[in-house]
Amino acid sequence: MSGPARTAIVTGAGSGIGLATAVRLAADGYAAALVDIDERGLDKAAAAVDEAGGQSLVYVHDLADGEGFAGVADDVAGRRPAIDLLVNNAGVGVRASLTETTTEQWDRTIAVNLTAMFHTCRTVLGHMLRAGHGVIVNVSSVAGVVGVAERAAYCASKAGVVGLTRAIAADYAARGIRANAICPGTVATEWIDRILSGAEDPEGARAAMERRQLDGRMGSPEEVAAGIAFLADDSARFVNGTAFVMDGGMTAV
Ligand SMILES: NC(=O)c1ccc[n+]([C@@H]2O[C@H](COP(=O)([O-])OP(=O)(O)OC[C@H]3O[C@@H](n4cnc5c(N)ncnc54)[C@H](O)[C@@H]3O)[C@@H](O)[C@H]2O)c1
Structure with a gap:
């Protein structure tokens, strides 16, 4: 694949915020590697990226299979000059207080929302550190910075995303990596x-x-995509290790 100079991997690209982000990044000049468990959603996203004049690579992958993500990243790296941007967006939710949460619900939420990011970040950082540059944007939530009723596992996973992101910034800033979390409020998806x-x-x-x-x-998915595009952009080069709350003021009061 030739064309766009830069390359982004977007997880959960088959719907909502991930789809809007893929389209926005395509318009911003990235080739987009789209990752999702939902094949039909990926078809829709690839068509939307095409329509925006961009180029896409498509990967049907369950991010709960953390080790398996290496195959995706290696394939992208083999087809593109570098992996410039990783947007970890895929996520799941469960409505339950702590005492209502089953072990299975807890494990699945942590696996998809947090452990998957451990794997994708670790794998892609290998490529980025060799290239000497790279940007990571991890989608957290307002639930990562404040408590939300009946969302125990979700809040824990999203607060974990903020912590993981800050740790990446601390460890790799000096080697050309920026990592930020974005924490949306309620988004119509x-x-x-x-x-x-x-x-x-x-x-x-x-x-x-x-x-x-x-x-x-x-909020709209496109508004969050614009926040992600800003964090990805060079104009945000002084922004590192932050939890960027974008919530229409939900947590301001
Ligand atoms: N919509 C909101 O109000 C809101 C608010 C704050 C944060 N967020 C976060 O934004 C992200 C995207 O949410 P959305 O509203 O666009 O949701 P969505 O359900 O519209 O899209 C999520 C996408 O992730 C994919 N996905 C889920 N599990 C997966 C897995 N195991 N492997 C691969 N792909 C998987 C889904 O197939 C889907 O395409 C999530 O991380 C969510 O927690 C959403």
């Missing part, structure tokens, strides 16, 4: 649609979710 479709009063639940933001609306 399929994720939220799924939560609302299971609510007793979907419209009431939507209104309550919208009210959590100071401006009374949910």
Whole structure:
């Protein structure tokens, strides 16, 4: 694959924030390696990247298979000059307080939201450190910086993402690596649609979710993609190891 000079790997690219990020990065001049467990979502994302004039590589992969990610990264590295950017976006949620959380729910949430990032970051850092440069953006959540009711495993996983990201910044800043977390508030994606479709009063639940933001609306996937694109960009070269909260003011009050 020739064309765009830079290369980004985006996980969870088949839907929502990941899909919007892939399209945005394509417009910003990245070739996008799209990783997701959902093959149909990946087809949709690849078509959207094409439409934006970009180029994509597609990988159907369950990120809970941490060791298996090396095959994805090696393939990208073999086809592209370097891996310039890793956006760890894939995630899952479970609605449960701590005492309601099953061991299986806990293990799956930590595996996909946190342990998968350990593997993807470790693997891709190998490539980036050899190249002498690289940027990592890890998608956390407001649930990574404040407590959210009935989200025990999710909060733990997302706070772990912030800690992991800061540790990467501390260890590798001097070797040309920047790593930042982004912590969105409520964002109108399929994720939220799924939560609302299971609510007793979907419209009431939507209104309550919208009210959590100071401006009374949910964010859009494109707004979060713009935040990720900023953190990825050279103009953010003084931004390292931060947890960038982008939540319409949800946690400001
Ligand atoms: N939507 C929100 O309100 C919101 C708020 C804060 C943070 N986030 C975070 O943003 C990220 C994206 O969320 P979204 O709202 O776009 O969700 P989404 O459900 O629309 O998209 C998530 C994508 O991740 C993929 N995925 C899930 N498990 C996977 C696995 N094991 N392997 C590979 N791919 C997998 C899904 O197939 C899907 O395409 C998540 O990490 C989420 O925690 C979302």
